[in-house]
Amino acid sequence: xRVALFLxxxxxxxxxxxxxxxxxxxxxxxxxxxxxxxxxxxGQAHYNTGYRHEAEPLARHFSDVFGEYEAIVTxxxxxxxxxxxxxxxxxxxxxxxxxxxxxxxxxxPVVPKTYELTEFLVDVLGVTDVGACYPHxxxxxxxxxxxxxxxxxxxxxxxxxxVEGLExxxxxxxxxxxxxxxxxxLKNADVSAAMGAxxxxxxxxxxxxxxxxADNSCLMHIGGTMTRLAVGMRPVHIAEILASxxxxxxx
Amino acid sequence: MSRTFVGMPVFPPPTHPAFxxxxxxxxxxxxxxxxxxxxxxxxxxxxxxxVAELSDWDRLREAGRLIKDHTLRHLDRYLVQLEESVTAAGxxxxxxxxAAEANRIVAELVKATGESEVVKVKSMATQEIGLNEAxxxxxxxxxxxxxxxxxxxxxxxxxxxxxxxxxHRNRGEIRDIFRTEMGAWGRPAPDGLTDTPAxxxxxxxxxxxxxxxxxxxxxxxxxxxxAETGTLVVVESEGNGRMCLTLPETLISVxxxxxxxxxxxxxxxxxxxxPRSSTAERMNPYTSMxxxxxxxxxxxxxxxxxxxxxxxxxxxxQVGRQALRCIRCSACLNVCPVYERAGGHAYGSVYPGPIGAxxxxxxxxxxxEIDASLPYASSLCGAxxxxxxxxxxxxxxxxxxxxxxxxGGVAVRQGNKVVLKPAKGHAAERAAMRAARWAFSHPGAxxxxxxxxxxxxxxxxxxxxxxxxxxxxxxxxPAAPAEPFRDWWQRTRGGKDGAK
Ligand code: SF4
Numbered sequence: 001x002r003v004a005l006f007l008x009x010x011x012x013x014x015x016x017x018x019x020x021x022x023x024x025x026x027x028x029x030x031x032x033x034x035x036x037x038x039x040x041x042x043g044q045a046h047y048n049t050g051y052r053h054e055a056e057p058l059a060r061h062f063s064d065v066f067g068e069y070e071a072i073v074t075x076x077x078x079x080x081x082x083x084x085x086x087x088x089x090x091x092x093x094x095x096x097x098x099x100x101x102x103x104x105x106x107x108x109p110v111v112p113k114t115y116e117l118t119e120f121l122v123d124v125l126g127v128t129d130v131g132a133c134y135p136h137x138x139x140x141x142x143x144x145x146x147x148x149x150x151x152x153x154x155x156x157x158x159x160x161x162x163v164e165g166l167e168x169x170x171x172x173x174x175x176x177x178x179x180x181x182x183x184x185x186l187k188n189a190d191v192s193a194a195m196g197a198x199x200x201x202x203x204x205x206x207x208x209x210x211x212x213x214a215d216n217s218c219l220m221h222i223g224g225t226m227t228r229l230a231v232g233m234r235p236v237h238i239a240e241i242l243a244s245x246x247x248x249x250x251x
Numbered sequence: 252m253s254r255t256f257v258g259m260p261v262f263p264p265p266t267h268p269a270f271x272x273x274x275x276x277x278x279x280x281x282x283x284x285x286x287x288x289x290x291x292x293x294x295x296x297x298x299x300x301x302v303a304e305l306s307d308w309d310r311l312r313e314a315g316r317l318i319k320d321h322t323l324r325h326l327d328r329y330l331v332q333l334e335e336s337v338t339a340a341g342x343x344x345x346x347x348x349x350a351a352e353a354n355r356i357v358a359e360l361v362k363a364t365g366e367s368e369v370v371k372v373k374s375m376a377t378q379e380i381g382l383n384e385a386x387x388x389x390x391x392x393x394x395x396x397x398x399x400x401x402x403x404x405x406x407x408x409x410x411x412x413x414x415x416x417x418x419h420r421n422r423g424e425i426r427d428i429f430r431t432e433m434g435a436w437g438r439p440a441p442d443g444l445t446d447t448p449a450x451x452x453x454x455x456x457x458x459x460x461x462x463x464x465x466x467x468x469x470x471x472x473x474x475x476x477x478a479e480t481g482t483l484v485v486v487e488s489e490g491n492g493r494m495c496l497t498l499p500e501t502l503i504s505v506x507x508x509x510x511x512x513x514x515x516x517x518x519x520x521x522x523x524x525x526p527r528s529s530t531a532e533r534m535n536p537y538t539s540m541x542x543x544x545x546x547x548x549x550x551x552x553x554x555x556x557x558x559x560x561x562x563x564x565x566x567x568x569q570v571g572r573q574a575l576r577c578i579r580c581s582a583c584l585n586v587c588p589v590y591e592r593a594g595g596h597a598y599g600s601v602y603p604g605p606i607g608a609x610x611x612x613x614x615x616x617x618x619x620e621i622d623a624s625l626p627y628a629s630s631l632c633g634a635x636x637x638x639x640x641x642x643x644x645x646x647x648x649x650x651x652x653x654x655x656x657x658x659g660g661v662a663v664r665q666g667n668k669v670v671l672k673p674a675k676g677h678a679a680e681r682a683a684m685r686a687a688r689w690a691f692s693h694p695g696a697x698x699x700x701x702x703x704x705x706x707x708x709x710x711x712x713x714x715x716x717x718x719x720x721x722x723x724x725x726x727x728x729p730a731a732p733a734e735p736f737r738d739w740w741q742r743t744r745g746g747k748d749g750a751k
Contacts, residue, residue: 007736009691009697011736014729014731015729015736016734016739017732019736019740020739020746023745024746034735036739037694037737037740041691043691045684046687048652049680050657051657051658051681051684051688052650052658054688058691061691061692069608096569113401145633156747175634177588177630177634179588179630180630181630183627183680184627184629185721185722186625186719187271187627188270188630189721189725190271191274191592191593191628193277194284195589195630197725198727220729221726223727224727224728225726228725230725
């Protein structure tokens with residue numbers, strides 16, 4: 001199976017390790033991964049901040065770049081939700097603005113074949129044990145757009161539970177937002193920081209070494225709060241844990 | 252009595268600061284944070300249990316959504332039907348296009364009775380229009396009778412929650428308010444009042460009973476109005492509402508037009524979803540229903556004031572109109588992480604929390620600082636949408652209203668189509684968004700930027716100047732990697748060329 005990796009602009013720029021981990025993991029599972037070099041950004045930040053019309057060319061570009069692939073895999077719940085949930089809505093809004101069906105038609109092909117990484121593993125490949133080894137105590141934070149947008153449910157946890165050596169501990173208040181929220185983190189910095197601090201305190205109370213999530217944007221906020229509060233934990237993307245093996249163990 | 256404040260000022264005060272500023276004090280007020288945290292988490296957990304008991308919850312929610320959408324689509328017809336039914340049952344219907352008109356109608360109705368005081372059932376609509384203040388200007392005193400509203404009124408305070416207006420107060424604060432303020436409003440608090448719930452409730456009961464027995468005019472809102480029969484419904488926990496609805500000679504109900512449902516059968520859905528969503532009860536203790544007037548029973552005169560006050564403007568908005576489905580259960584407040592930390596007052600409206608953030612900018616427009624900032628008072632986490640018993644996609648409406656703020660566009664105001672200008676203060680953001688869009692449309696430009704970031708990474712500061720300080724004041728920045736992913740990919744084709 002030949003799939004395209006939509007890494008997302010944030011991961012491409014700031015978290016290449018996550019990208020390398022996805023490639024390693026999928027390759028190990030027999031998937032041929034391509035990274036279309038023309039990819040950029042799904043437009044989520046534009047859309048969610050109120051710049052839907054600025055997001056439209058980015059969505060069209062996304063569809064141009066990825067339209068031909070069998071499946072599109074992304075290691076980000078929020079970008080996955082943008083494509084799956086909000087691209088159809090952008091099409092509807094364009095129609096309501098009297099601009100016809102063009103946008104909806106252009107975006108339609110990529111919507112059903114976009115998968116968040118854990119969804120792709122569990123639903124498409126049908127695996128929960130990916131042969132990983134990660135001998136650490138881990139707690140899992142389900143990010144909002146993965147949890148409530150895409151409905152990832154217990155997929156990430158099932159994947160983590162199958163990892164050799166990994167001790168998974170419950171995060172109190174797991175389903176509560178970490179306070180990132182894109183531009184919310186800047187526009188409402190006080191509330192955002194208070195939410196982040198509460199999330200970090202909850203994570204700390206578990207005694208885990210690692211807080212795992214399936215979205216690096218949230219982890220950037222949580223991790224930045226962790227180091228600022230001098231909490232001895234580190235944020236790790238789920239792809240890096242699942243890519244880790246006995247021979248090549250990630251930290 | 253020297254006090255002139257009557258409890259609920261009209262919102263927003265003209266200079267209410269934008270949400271982030273208004274929230275700042277609350278975020279750093281530890282007592283308030285812990286009061287709110289405790290209260291919202293308790294009710295949140297109880298609601299989840301009450302809802303989980305029903306195997307058909309999803310279908311009830313969907314039915315609620317459909318009934319409301321159907322009614323709103325044909326609201327013109329149902330309102331006329333409602334007017335006919337209420338009139339046939341002996342009531343009088345008044346139409347108020349805005350707050351001023353509604354206040355004027357109520358004041359005239361009260362004056363016509365010759366009375367100078369009224370008792371009130373807890374009501375959001377009358378707070379929205381600032382009825383108490385308007386009546387006071389006409390020399391009429393309005394007494395709140397809901398326990399929490401009483402606390403707010405006596406405390407010269409503002410409500411901070413739809414259902415529990417005094418949620419920001421703890422028991423000790425309530426005892427102090429009763430001790431110092433009750434005497435100026437009527438029967439004083441008993442000597443030696445403590446902060447036990449039973450004693451506080453008893454003090455309120457004695458204080459209020461005097462008012463119930465004296466009052467000749469009652470004022471209420473309503474949770475529902477049934478068009479087919481003209482029946483109004485008030486759902487409550489305390490029974491104080493029922494006293495106000497039955498003892499006075501004249502009853503005046505001020506109700507938003509969106510509270511209409513077509514038939515009694517439709518109530519069946521909401522009388523299941525509302526109590527479970529709001530107080531986590533299977534059924535609320537008091538459900539009062541009345542249809543016009545009845546000889547020898549209850550008020551002699553009944554007036555219904557149908558309130559628009561921006562609702563038909565909201566109805567004209569394809570995305571925003573779903574906010575009018577709201578049944579004011581406040582479940583969205585109780586699960587909202589932003590509300591929990593910012594408190595209700597920061598929203599500058601009688602409607603706080605997620606529903607307030609989408610309702611106020613529609614009812615009042617987005618011209619003021621507070622109203623233009625409310626659509627951003629959310630991380631879009633979606634917890635509100637998940638619990639809403641009428642499935643209002645609050646994040647969708649928030650994003651839609653953000654668009655209205657930054658892009659302007661066509662909206663309906665006071666029944667007229669207007670073209671709104673983009674709000675001020677977003678110029679730099681707009682430029683940044685355009686620049687980002689340009690870079691993202693040109694992968695080469697993006698790549699140049701990424702490489703620049705990687706190559707200069709040792710020079711990156713740990714904290715940022717200007718607007719970036721909003722991030723770096725509380726969070727460290729991620730370190731830029733040695734090379735962006737795409738360079739690694741191109742160099743190694745995904746590790747196939749030996750590099751890792
Ligand atoms: S928006 Fe939904 S959850 Fe919030 S108060 Fe209204 S009905 Fe309840």
